[in-house]
Amino acid sequence: MNALPDTPDFEHALRIAEALIFASDRPVKPERLQMALPMGCDAPAVLTALQARSAGRPVELVEIAGGFAFRTALELAPAITRVVEVPRRLPRVAMETLAIIAYHQPVTRPEIEEIRGAAVAQPTIDALLEMSLVTTRGRKEAPGRPSLWVTTPRFLEQFGLKSLADLPRREELVSNDAALPLIPPAPEPFALV
């Protein structure tokens, strides 16, 4: 027996869902919500209904990092940032390192440096660690047993991603970019193609 939309049971389930997700500082997984709902209420159905209702409100329900969380509407950001302290941006090097970890995880630091063609300074790793965007998971069975770096659920939250599959595919990263027009190379005497 399922509680159907617009029945008192379903409305009660919606109230529970809203309160639970609102109170939580991390995205709430459907399984966690299910534990809080009365018997016969389907968490995914409740979440879908709640998402529909919150659309257009100042605080919206979004799916993120494998769960659901309330987030302020984008257009309100300028007003809010006037009084809320906004963390400073990550430097370019840190963003690149983060991107490499995101796409190549699990990846060792020497491998990151190989891809960047330059050393990764400790402050860069520190900055990413401090924001809990990356972490290590085990070590690579290679000389020196270097640590393997991966992104965290917090990374998904930071960039509003449902999962790592939300990252653009690698092929899309270059070909869709207008800044790098695909002009055929000029004929060169020793052109290598």
Added chain:
Amino acid sequence: MNALPDTPDFEHALRIAEALIFASDRPVKPERLQMALPMGCDAPAVLTALQARSAGRPVELVEIAGGFAFRTALELAPAITRVVEVPRRLPRVAMETLAIIAYHQPVTRPEIEEIRGAAVAQPTIDALLEMSLVTTRGRKEAPGRPSLWVTTPRFLEQFGLKSLADLPRREELVSNDAALPLIPPAPEPFALV
């Protein structure tokens, strides 16, 4: 010129207030909200309106510590609160007392204090008793007839021991523990004359 209730300007101010209070890590004072509002919007009026609208909703605006914050409705608390088992650690003194009873049983409290080299307070003994880790068995035929303390079967269970004989020998734990009253005196090294 003030934005009046039910005008678009006032509605926008309500949206800003809701998002700001949601995102703030502490109760929002009217003066702080005022900084985020467009010119001509009165923060107290906006807060009053927001409070009225949120009444009866799963998340209500409440005045708290001189500011305003959202709180989940009280009647939803049982549904969204999860009981988590957080086992306590035994305080250091209790652990030491328990260890001494385990090794020296049956032992009186003065003897425990002698072995610890420090006093053992009654609440410590009470805590061990309450957790059924120790019990008394008879009294020592000595002045004051002090109770003799022993460990219980629950103690063995808690520490995963088959029997007390599973405990490592004392000498393996504390080398050169010559001050232990319960160790037999060593034989004289020399015999002359």
Added chain:
Amino acid sequence: MKLDLDGFEGPLDLLLDLARSQKVDIRRISIVALVDQYVLVLEAQDIRLELAADWLVMAAWLTWLKSRLLLPEESEPEEDAETLAGRLTDRLAELDRMRHAAFWLGGQVQLGRESFGRGAPEILRLEDRSGIVADLPALLRAYATARRRATAAAPYTPKPRRLYSVADALARLRLLLGRAPGWTVLQGFLPEGLASPLERRAALASGLVAALEEARGGGLDIRQDVAFGPLLIRLSREVRHERAA
């Protein structure tokens, strides 16, 4: 060619930028043109010291690559220059992709910048603290700690030991000597019932010292006939005469 070197982290960065300034698809880039431009940059710019080593390796590698490409082909078992150039192109392409990924990430709606989460989350857990964490290692550690502390705190008290002192020996000697008529073995003057060998040795030593002291004052005579033989003592003649008088 004008380059702002401050933004660069390493040679690959520079190569990538050179590649871009050629306005070409990196995957189809002319390595030779790249090498030429790179060498130009190396000659024209002040290179930051910490990058110099990296750059030198890259420069050497590129120079070698260029020489391989310029020289007529030889049959050699090594990787050919085309493969190496291809690998460089792949690396540049991957760095370029990661640059774009970073750019894409930077353009995402970010938490705490464009959108905000709950600032003051509520505590959604009730703690049941009825259980205890207590494992055997903790118990054993506690025992060792308690014992070490107790041992360290206790002041050093040597075992009380009643040893026969020189003064005791003197008194006993004076008391008993008069009763013995002639030469008597020293041990005969020692108290009886000394249990431990240590006590017996101490008593013997005290007895000897007392006898020597008495002999020095002229109170008694000592003799030992052979080395390690028995020590014999008796009252000195003067004392005997005094007593007799």
